[in-house]
Amino acid sequence: MKKDSKNSMSLNRREFLKSGSGIALFIGASGLFPVLVSCSENKKINEQLEKHRVSAWVKLSEDGELIIYNPASEMGQGSMTSLPLIFAEEMDADWSKVRVEFSPQESDMYGSPGWSPDTKMMFTVGSRTTNSYFSTMRKAGAQARFILLNSAAQHWNVPVAELTSSASVITHEKTGKEISYGELVPFLVLPDAIPDFSEEQLKQVKDFRLIGKTVPRTEIPAKVDGTAQFAIDVRLPNMVYGVLERGNLHGSKPSLLNEPEILELEGVIKIVPFDYAIGIIANNLELALKAKSLLKIDWSTSQATGFNSEEIYDDYEKIANRTEKGSIVSEKGDFSNSLKSASKIYTADFKNDYVYHAQLEPLNSVIQVSEDLQHAEVWVGSQQGFDTKLGVPGVLGIPPENVNVHLQFLGGGFGRRSMSDFVEECAVLAKEVAPKPVKLIWTREDDLRYGTYRPQSLQRITAAVDADGTIAGFSHVVVGDGGNLVASGVDNSHYAIKNQLAEWRETTHGIRLKHWRSVGHGPNKFAIESMIDEIAFDQKIDPVVLRRNLMKEAPKALATLEKVVEISNWNAPLPEGRAKGISFVEHGSLGTGVCEISVDRNTGKIKVHHFWIALDAGIIVQPDNVKAQMEGGIMMGISSVLSERISIVNGQIQQSNFNDYSLLRMEDIPDSIEISLLESTNHPEGVGETATPMVGGAIANAFLKLTGKHLRHMPFTPERVLEALRS
Amino acid sequence: MAAYKLEINNQTHDVNVEKGTSLLWVLREHLGLTGTKYGCGIAQCGACTIHIDGNPMKACVLSVDDFSDGQKITTIEGLSKDGDHPVQQAWIEKQAPQCGYCHSGQIMQAVALLEANPTPSRDEIKAFMNGNLCRCGTYLRIIEAIEMAGKTIAAK
Incomplete structure (x- = not known):
């Protein structure tokens, strides 16, 4: 798939480590040793990743460009700016050189402890993103700065305490020496130990240069020229389309009455029955929707039968x-x-x-299951969940590490996208036609009537x-x-x-x-x-x-x-x-x-x-x-x-x-x-x-x-x- | 299936689709012009607003059959070369979008307004933009951005 530079693509771990040149600065969680390796040495990075449960928050290039990773969903609430900004504040990074990308969807590396102690979740709900990542991002940013300062001290052979930093530049006032973070890349070395910064060791509020200031949101330019990619925009080679008829009675079970007739329709590849719906996979969206409109279904009664909301x-x-x-x-x-x-x-x-939520982008996702049914690639706008792999491993009966989630921008969440019913549906369809990717689209009527x-x-x-x-x-x-x-x-x-x-x-x-x-x-x-x-x-x-x-x-x-x-x-x-x-x-x-x-x-x-x-x-x-x-x-x-x-x-x-x-x-x-x-x-x-x-x-x-x-x-x-x- | 020739963003596109397919699906799923969004399919939300010969229209209810006769179709991708249309610039300046999903349509509708009248009153803006829904509630910033862009356009 084409990767638009304006688009913040999520990458799987392997792609993530391969991409670009420069240095990846992996800042470990509390008590873990940091890892610093050239991105061209994939093998070494992978070895390190196997050894250490580390979080990689920033990638620094010799030209001074920084990529900071956002672990949260972006549904318009601004996490694509706020979380990297917190990191950049403590790192003393030059914000004008920062590019933001979604982090890989790996909760052991990028999860937040904000839900309960000793857990790590990637879950953009409950207005907790900034609240729960604030300390994590600050400490990681401070650790990145610590490594940079120590490297400069060693490079110049001066005491680290004599160095100051501002906007990606380290200064040694006594000698008038200056070096930018980018220029320092070839001289980066790991200190013997890296402190687990306490709140007191971090910046005072009065010293903030980025936090609390007017900083434009990073993803807005892509949202005014049509390049911002939502899951519904994803198109893959050989992609087919899925739609479901879910009826208009929650909990009702369908019996399809005209299966042969539907299967004969042009473009229809497969009918996939669900407990609560009839799924159709077709060569294109309009044919899938046409087939959906022609379904004759007998719907069972359910608990909701007879229910009148006003009475x-x-x-x-x-x-x-x-x-x-x-x-x-x-x-x-x-x-x-x-x-x-x-x-x-x-x-x-x-x-x-x-x-009803009425998020303007109806629910959808794109999933490709490998031919041997052992791996899945998932493109989705999700508020993530207790299960960062969004139920797909369960549907396919494969381990979570075999599922790779590419988080896309969300066309609104409001709580609806923290439930993965639509992702699981797409996985069911994609399994049926593997290795063809399936784009599942809920129509607005589907989204409203089978709403939550x-x-x-x-x-x-x-x-x-x-x-x-x-x-x-x-x-x-x-x-x-x-x-x-x-x-x-x-x-x-x-x-x-x-x-x-x-x-x-x-x-x-x-x-x-x-x-x-x-x-x-x-x-x-x-x-x-x-x-x-x-x-x-x-x-x-x-x-x-x-x-x-x-x-x-x-x-x-x-x-x-x-x-x-x-x-x-x-x-x-x-x-x-x-x-x-x-x-x-x-x-x-x-x-x-x-x-x-x-x-x-x-x-x-x-x-x-x-x-x-x-x-x-x-x-x-x-x-x-x-x-x-x-x-x-x-x-x-x-x-x-x-x-x-x-x-x-x-x-x-x-x-x-x-x-x-x-x-x-x-x-x-x-x-x-x-x-x-x-x-x-x-x-x-x-x-x-x-x-x-x-x-x-x-x-x-x-x-x-x-x-x-x-x-x-x-x-x-x-x-x-x-x-x-x-x- | 039928063959159609469409003039989109000053380029000719050939597509083979079912007769009667909505222009929205042709743009998005067949041609990959995904800046135009699907929101409702019944011309109620405006997320799919495009220009046909300069007039703002809802692509979801237009049939491809009726727009392959040389009509000039403009989508958000064709609005400007580098996202530098005064309306787009004002949108960034005012930090108008939140989730952003409706904003291609909002921008296309706003451009059509300002092309006809670069100095609309607030009431004129509201009336002209009333068919474009924004669930994130960015309406006040949209109005401010339209006023700002109008001034830029009027000054040219």
Whole structure:
């Protein structure tokens, strides 16, 4: 396959070591000896690799060019810049000479310990990439610099302590000598030992030259001229195409009724039955799609048969009414006791419909299985997984090391691409026609209907308020399917409420579910933040004042509140028909958001005019990129809060494409989104999922202020808004 | 199968495909012009926006049969030699893309807008760009990039 230099191709280990000239600087993990070998000596490198479990983060050439490897997926969140930038910071590399490529997908070499100690995973989920790789990349960068400085010291025969480095140049001030990293390549030597740098030995925040500065993202030029390669763009010689018909009832099993007729169609190579689908392999995509459209299939009933998503809320209310508790997610104090001493008890139910990822690149992958069925090459846009080889070894019954994953850019992830169902499907097809490569494409309809949704849920919030207005107790019952998928985000640890209880009550409907950006935080923060404002409204307290009291023991959270009050000019009067609403979210980073809305009382359409966010995310590696994440998170929030909805009738998904599953379009965006990033020297926290869950609460709270009415069912469609106005 | 002659990016391409094949599959899967993206197949997302004789159109709903008569087809690959069209430059300057998947289509739509009107108002931009979805939510940066590119174009 053609390798475009603008494209960051992933390489397998062998290619990786063969490619280019120069020196590969392999910096070992803690306590391991570093290895330094010329890239032309493949044998030697391989021997070293066999001996040492090493990580190779950088390749340095004599012309000064550096390639730094990114171990994380790039789905628009900026890892292709942020992780190499952290490395380059400690290495004191000249960023203008840096090229970034995906690292090989080998978790023992490139995994992050961020999930649990003593494990290594390549898993770009949960807004944890920068957070989990920050220390790893800094230490490795510092070790690379250590080797360079020691080599220069030896070369010049001067003490290493007298050397300084900046932008890929080492200087010995006493003699006025200078040498660039590239020029130093022929003189590189390995020190006897290499320190395992502790945090204290790394740079101080004030000394950062790259982190926290405005650095353009490395992959953007390729994204404006059409050369950025997504998996769906991969074309290989002799490639054939695969499509699957998965029906429109999750869990249903197909019986194909017209196999002979399909097999006779032009271009059809093979029919491949799955438990839940009928697969077709054809010579080209249009013939595969045509054959798919002609399939006659008898579908079995399934657990989802008879399920109606709108009607099920009655059941959810009954489940919430039960006296016996569900699984306790968190508990402090004694909530039931706080009810007894309360002067007023507030209770409300909040509802959330299913939502769909709608990443703009439909699921797809390209897999080539070797003729002996013992090896596989996989091209995929994946958020990776617990299994870095994405289920392919299991499908083919081969060891993981025989599977080589070429990570491509992701046309959106949002949690959908951390599940490997689509990769496994492609492996099944590719095995059938080995050694021909197969490109599997899900149509948009496939992607939507056989989607994995954020679960439908009901939140029952009950708050006990004392005579002096103190919220003394807060109970949060989540009803829905999917455990953490519905229960994440119930945490209220930033609010000084003495008695708290959060529990999850299980339901199950046989509908496919998955993490969707911010997971349970979207629905749960909507419910929590709405209840806070409901109390404030009823007690005639400014919602900011109430939150200020609640955050008295959480200074970092409070700082985001005060900042957003300032930048949104919270107390300034607004034009007639406008109102502001506020909402707080913790998701690693802490953020408080304010929106300004108006409502068309005839159509029921809500318009968000402005959004403001103050965010504390610890050290900010790329400020402009963090702002982009906030902007995008708010847009996705507005989209999901105002219009996105999957509805299910008798198990059948009622939407099919963007004509009936409506995403936010440009005419409905706010005029501005203003972001303030609070300064911090703390370890970086994730930013990808903090903005989205602010939106539901902020809009509902602005609506309450504007109309005195409650919006308690997401999405706030015009019909529901009109209904609320009539209530 | 039928033979077609297509004028794409000032080059003539010969293809043999089924009658009625969508121009999108011809461009992407038969000719390897993969900068034009598939997003929905029903002209709802704009990821496949190309120019036909200078007009922005959604390739996914166009049949190859109707565009092999000498019409000039332009894709993102043919927009500029080195990615240096003022719109592309502004896109980089404003760091507009996130995942980037929709941006070929966004750029082609924006170029068509600015060719007709280099100084569009915000409302005109929103109306003209409304058919192009961006799931990452980069809309504000797209607007800023269009305004920036418009100024460059108007100054020429």
